[in-house]
Amino acid sequence: MKYLTQILINKRDALQHRLTDSYRWHQALWKAFPSPAGTPRSFLSRVDNYGQNYRVYLLSDRAPMMQPWGEWATREIASNFLEYTHYRFDLRANPTIKRIIRSESGERKKNGRRTAIYDPDQLNEWLQNKAQQHGFTILNVEVGAPVTQHFRRKNRQGKHICVDFRGTLQVQNQNHFKDAFQIGIGPAKAFGFGMLVLQPLG
Template structure:
C-alpha cells in the first residue's frame, strides 16, 4: 500500500546541516528510511522543500511502506510529532476528470541528443532555459493525464519558481542535474495516468529528489 509522508525538519540541527550540504547524502538517508536493513530494494519518491531564512524544511516521501522513524530520528534529530503519514490510496481513488488542483513538481527536465550513429546511443542533456523547461512540462503533463488551464492572460497557469543546476560529488566524480521547481494549477484529464504520475514520478533522477508531484486544494471561491 502506498504511503504519503510529510516530515518537518529543522535545518539548524547540526546533523541536518551536514545532510543538506550534499544531494548524495540526502539520497542515501531517504533510501535508508525506506529500507533500513538494505534487503527490500525499496524504491520511492521524495522531495525536499527548503524553508526560507532558517525556517523548517518539509521532506515529502511517497513509498510502499512507512519510512523508518528510527532512521529519521538519527539523521535529523526529530520527534514523532514532526512526522505525519497516511495511506495515499483514498486520495488517489477520489481523483476525477475535470478536477482542478494546485500543484508543485521539482523535476529534472532533460532531452536526448542523437549520436548520429545507429551503433551509438545518444546522450541526455539537462534543459536549463526556463522556456525549454516549460515546454518539457507541457509534454510531460499530456503524458501524465493533466493540463494547465489557460488564465486571463492566455497563458498556462504555471511558473518555474526555481531553476538551477545542482551538482555533487559521487564516486570521485561530479554529477550535475538541471533542476526546475514548478508551481501552478492543473486540471485532471485522465485520473489513471495522473495516479501513475503521483506514485511513480515524472522525469528522471527520482532517487535524488526529483519527480515527486504533489497536489493541494485550491482556495475556495477561486
C-alpha cells in the same frame, strides 16, 4: 503510494549528519526503507529550504522507519485523494532532453546523453509534454529559474538542474495521472526530483 511523511531537521543538525547534497540525502532516506540488496526504490522525495530548517517530503508505498535525526510525521493518504479533477500542483523537476549519440559508423548508441533545459519556452514545452503523457493538462503555471545543484558521488562530482513548476492542473486520464503520482515525473527521481505535490481544488 500510500504514505506521506514530513521531516523537519535543523540545518545545523543536517550538517552534523552530513546531509550536504542530494546524494547524501538520497543515501540517508534509503535507510528509512530497509530492504534486501537490489530491491527497487519504492519512494519519492523532496527537500526544501524552510527557514532555519530543511523540510523533507517522502511519498512511499510503506511507512518509513524513523531515523535518528529530524522530526518525523507520517500519515496515510486518503483513498479518494486522486479522484478529484482539479489540483494545485508543485513539481520540482530535472528537465532534460535526451540527445542521440551515434558511433563512428553512424549507428545510434543505446544510451543517449541528457542535456539540461534552461530556455523558458522549452521548459514550458517540456512540462506540457509531460502533462500530456501523464493524463493531465496545465491550466496555469509559474516556471522558476533553473538552479544548478552539485553533488559528490564516489569521489566524483555531479550536478542536476533543478526547476520548480507551480500552478493548477486538470485531470484528463485518471489512470495515467495516478501513475504520475506513484512513479514521479522526469529523470533523477532518486535525487529528490519528480514528486507531484498536490492540493485538491473544489
